[in-house]
Amino acid sequence: MVEKHTNSNPEIPPDIYRQVESQVSGVVVYAPKPMEAEKETARSYACPNCGANTAYDVTAGGIACEYCGYTAPVRAVQVGRNADEFEFTLETMSQSERGWGEKRQILHCGSCGADLSIPLGALTTTCPYCASNKVNVTVCLDETLRPRFLIPFKITPEQTRSLAAAWLGKGWSHPDELKTNSVLRRFSGIYLPFWTFDTQVDARWRAQVGYEKTVRHYNAREKRWETRTRIEWRWEEGTVHLEVDDFLVTGVFPHHISHRILQRLYPYQMSGLVTYEPDYLAGWQAQAYEIPLTDAWETGKTAIREQARQACQQAIPTSHIRSFSMTANFKGESWRYILLPVYLAAYKYENETYQVMVNGQTGAVAGQKPVAWWKIWLAIAALLLPGTLLGLIGLPLLLLGGAGVIPIGLGLLLFIIGLVISFILFSKARESEAK
Amino acid sequence: MAEQLIPAEIISDRTSLGETGHQPAGCPHCGRVFLIKDDRIGTNCPLCRKAALESQSARARPGQPELILPFKVGQSALLPIYQSFVSAVWIRPDDFNPQSLLRRSVPLFWPLWLVDTDIRGKWQMEAGFNYQVESTKEVFAGGQWDSRKQIEDRIRWEPRLGKLETRVDNVALPALEEHANRRQLTGQYPLDKAQPFDSKYLGDALIEIPDLPPDEAWPLARPQVDRTAAMVCVKAAAADHSRNFTLTAEYDNQHWTQFLLPLYATFYTDDDGQPQIVLVNGFNGEIHGPQMASRKRGLQIAGIIAAVAGVFLLLALIALLLTPILAFAGVIAAMCALLGLGTGIAAIITVVQPAQWNNSQSPPRIVTRK
Numbered sequence: 158m159v160e161k162h163t164n165s166n167p168e169i170p171p172d173i174y175r176q177v178e179s180q181v182s183g184v185v186v187y188a189p190k191p192m193e194a195e196k197e198t199a200r201s202y203a204c205p206n207c208g209a210n211t212a213y214d215v216t217a218g219g220i221a222c223e224y225c226g227y228t229a230p231v232r233a234v235q236v237g238r239n240a241d242e243f244e245f246t247l248e249t250m251s252q253s254e255r256g257w258g259e260k261r262q263i264l265h266c267g268s269c270g271a272d273l274s275i276p277l278g279a280l281t282t283t284c285p286y287c288a289s290n291k292v293n294v295t296v297c298l299d300e301t302l303r304p305r306f307l308i309p310f311k312i313t314p315e316q317t318r319s320l321a322a323a324w325l326g327k328g329w330s331h332p333d334e335l336k337t338n339s340v341l342r343r344f345s346g347i348y349l350p351f352w353t354f355d356t357q358v359d360a361r362w363r364a365q366v367g368y369e370k371t372v373r374h375y376n377a378r379e380k381r382w383e384t385r386t387r388i389e390w391r392w393e394e395g396t397v398h399l400e401v402d403d404f405l406v407t408g409v410f411p412h413h414i415s416h417r418i419l420q421r422l423y424p425y426q427m428s429g430l431v432t433y434e435p436d437y438l439a440g441w442q443a444q445a446y447e448i449p450l451t452d453a454w455e456t457g458k459t460a461i462r463e464q465a466r467q468a469c470q471q472a473i474p475t476s477h478i479r480s481f482s483m484t485a486n487f488k489g490e491s492w493r494y495i496l497l498p499v500y501l502a503a504y505k506y507e508n509e510t511y512q513v514m515v516n517g518q519t520g521a522v523a524g525q526k527p528v529a530w531w532k533i534w535l536a537i538a539a540l541l542l543p544g545t546l547l548g549l550i551g552l553p554l555l556l557l558g559g560a561g562v563i564p565i566g567l568g569l570l571l572f573i574i575g576l577v578i579s580f581i582l583f584s585k586a587r588e589s590e591a592k
Numbered sequence: 593m594a595e596q597l598i599p600a601e602i603i604s605d606r607t608s609l610g611e612t613g614h615q616p617a618g619c620p621h622c623g624r625v626f627l628i629k630d631d632r633i634g635t636n637c638p639l640c641r642k643a644a645l646e647s648q649s650a651r652a653r654p655g656q657p658e659l660i661l662p663f664k665v666g667q668s669a670l671l672p673i674y675q676s677f678v679s680a681v682w683i684r685p686d687d688f689n690p691q692s693l694l695r696r697s698v699p700l701f702w703p704l705w706l707v708d709t710d711i712r713g714k715w716q717m718e719a720g721f722n723y724q725v726e727s728t729k730e731v732f733a734g735g736q737w738d739s740r741k742q743i744e745d746r747i748r749w750e751p752r753l754g755k756l757e758t759r760v761d762n763v764a765l766p767a768l769e770e771h772a773n774r775r776q777l778t779g780q781y782p783l784d785k786a787q788p789f790d791s792k793y794l795g796d797a798l799i800e801i802p803d804l805p806p807d808e809a810w811p812l813a814r815p816q817v818d819r820t821a822a823m824v825c826v827k828a829a830a831a832d833h834s835r836n837f838t839l840t841a842e843y844d845n846q847h848w849t850q851f852l853l854p855l856y857a858t859f860y861t862d863d864d865g866q867p868q869i870v871l872v873n874g875f876n877g878e879i880h881g882p883q884m885a886s887r888k889r890g891l892q893i894a895g896i897i898a899a900v901a902g903v904f905l906l907l908a909l910i911a912l913l914l915t916p917i918l919a920f921a922g923v924i925a926a927m928c929a930l931l932g933l934g935t936g937i938a939a940i941i942t943v944v945q946p947a948q949w950n951n952s953q954s955p956p957r958i959v960t961r962k
Contacts, residue, residue, distance in 0.1 A: 170753070170754075171753075174753065177829075178830075179754070179828040179829070180827055180828050180829070180830050181758065181824055181825075181827050181828035182758075183756070183757045183758035183759075184754060184755070184756050184757075184758060184824060184825060184828035185754045185755040185756075186752055186753075186754040186825075186828050186829045187752065187753050187754050188750065188751075188752055188829075189750070189751060244725045244746070245725050245726045245727070246723055246724065246725050246726075247723075247724050247725070247726060247743070248723070250726055458728060458730070458739070459737075462730040462732070462737060465730075466732060481732070482731075482732060482733040482734075483731075483732045483733075484729060484730065484731050484732070485729070485730040485731075485732070486727075486728075486729050487727055487728040487729070487730070488727060490725075490726075490727060490728070
């Protein structure tokens with residue numbers, strides 16, 4: 158008996174499918190072809206009109222030729238916060254731990270035919286022989302560990318210079334030369350690697366919580382009623398739910414770029430995320446990650462669990478807490494590997510190198526500023542002087558009679574106030590220079 | 593074994609099972625048809641107990657069944673099974689006792705088809721692949737954090753499609769219209785323990801004739817064959833799960849095997865004189881059937897208990913009247929009243945319990961006793 162049982166099955170195999178290994182003879186299996194990633198070969202950017210070098214132009218929002226005015230839009234999709242996220246599969250984690258797997262790579266220049274040796278992690282380069290801009294994504298061991306999204310530069314180099322000039326000009330404690338320093342001519346735009354993490358945290362805490370209680374009692378010796386405050390301790394517990402969205406961890410080693418300064422450029426508007434297109438990198442520098450996913454996640458987790466601890470402690474209605482313990486269950490963890498735009502500048506002042514960064518999306522500026530220490534010492538001296546003088550005036554008056562107590566007391570008060578302000582001033586000055 | 597589907601034909605004499613002496617007989621009440629020995633003619637149908645079996649012609653495949661699962665539970669092993677089955681009911685009909693069930697036990701074999709077929713076609717499905725993700729549990733105690741990794745299992749769904757040109761063997765298909773119900777009432781049988789048919793395994797057992805011959809069973813059976821094909825495709829795709837499986841296929845070169853499964857059928861009569869059929873799996877001793885309580889007996893016992901309660905209440909009344917004369921009569925009156933009340937409640941329970949128990953059996957509760 159021949160029985161035909163028909164359904165509306167498509168022609169097999171469709172174009173987007175390919176044959177895969179079958180575990181049973183007589184059964185042929187087709188699976189979707191893997192998404193063809195942009196072949197990780199160098200892409201040269203030359204103007205189709207005049208042959209000159211082209212690059213991504215912030216104002217034009219696309220590839221532009223500065224000689225003939227040619228422009229071409231970038232075919233990327235704005236995905237924002239809906240950009241794909243990846244799970245922490247054991248496979249990815251192990252892949253991440255193995256790293257890039259090679260120290261340098263050879264890039265063949267399609268314009269002049271030169272073979273260029275470029276360092277591991279560099280995503281773009283300029284051919285030293287023909288000066289053509291090239292964009293290349295370093296060959297990754299795993300398809301998932303290549304940048305898939307980025308936020309394009311929105312701030313032009315010209316805007317950067319004015320923003321930085323305004324920032325450098327701020328404050329009385331810095332050298333006046335900063336406003337005219339050559340730093341303003343040395344900004345370069347670079348896409349830096351970042352990991353973003355999403356997770357939910359279910360935290361459960363338990364602690365002894367102290368409540369202040371005012372008690373009235375009779376003091377037999379003094380023969381009067383008095384009140385005193387005592388703390389009543391009792392065990393309490395509770396839960397806190399935390400939603401963490403797009404927690405940023407940089408993928409560059411701190412000895413290359415100061416993480417402290419970088420964090421002061423936050424926040425980035427993740428709604429500006431677009432799909433990765435090499436065009437955005439044309440003519441700009443770009444760096445692949447140095448800190449692998451596993452290490453970055455450890456950093457992220459450490460910060461997130463502290464957020465959870467603070468949230469738990471804030472849920473406790475008093476400040477008297479002891480024997481605090483908690484568990485934080487992470488769930489739905491996911492990650493993204495993205496590139497974010499930063500303008501970087503390093504400049505020298507009195508033989509010291511200082512870093513300045515500008516957020517390429519929002520224009521936020523952060524960095525190190527040298528301090529004119531003579532101004533700081535002068536200010537500290539001015540702050541301590543009134544108290545010291547009053548003390549000096551009060552001393553002989555004290556020897557002559559009781560009248561010296563008032564200037565000495567006042568002098569001491571002013572000296573302490575001056576000391577506190579001086580300390581803050583000194584700390585801020587140190588912080589301004591710190592890396 | 594036939595290489596092609598052999599049509600059923602009318603059999604009307606005892607030659608149908610070779611030298612076993614079995615002949616077709618049917619139940620005029622339920623319509624079931626059996627192959628039985630002469631001495632069974634005129635006995636009640638073992639599966640409905642409503643009418644006597646009468647000699648008749650039957651529509652069946654010629655020749656013997658190919659496979660049989662011999663009885664593993666002998667008649668001697670049935671008594672403890674029935675005792676355990678009966679003991680679950682507190683107030684039961686007189687007829688519901690292990691000895692009656694044993695005396696009325698009738699061994700029989702019921703049929704199942706095993707089909708082998710070539711399948712050629714196209715399929716598609718969503719294939720599920722297990723994978724693991726790493727998660728974290730952070731514990732803070734004594735001012736220190738302790739990080740504990742946790743592994744979670746998840747399923748990744750991916751589309752798969754392909755072609756199929758294979759043969760599936762021994763797909764179990766119904767040979768009776770009431771197959772699903774019968775399967776529920778008998779439990780599972782180990783199909784891998786099948787033996788080639790031999791009349792020595794029959795003894796005096798009846799053989800139930802399929803009322804779904806292969807040509808009628810096939811349309812009902814195709815979903816089962818498709819499920820088997822789906823399992824083959826899941827295995828081929830190295831998937832761990834599947835969903836939304838569809839198949840466009842041609843089935844060819846079918847090969848049907850009749851397989852006999854062992855069963856004991858017995859019965860007891862309930863309060864209304866209706867037979868309640870109890871079935872015992874002849875291979876593993878699983879017993880299934882309604883366990884009816886007796887409302888009549890419940891009423892009888894309740895009457896006796898109520899009479900006792902009445903006596904206690906009467907004594908309580910007498911003691912109450914004697915209270916002005918005897919000081920302790922009040923205590924006795926209270927005690928008798930309490931005893932009367934207690935036994936009265938017991939009488940009510942005895943009336944209500946069988947009805948409630950029987951309600952829980954309707955539709956008949958399938959009780960499994962191993």
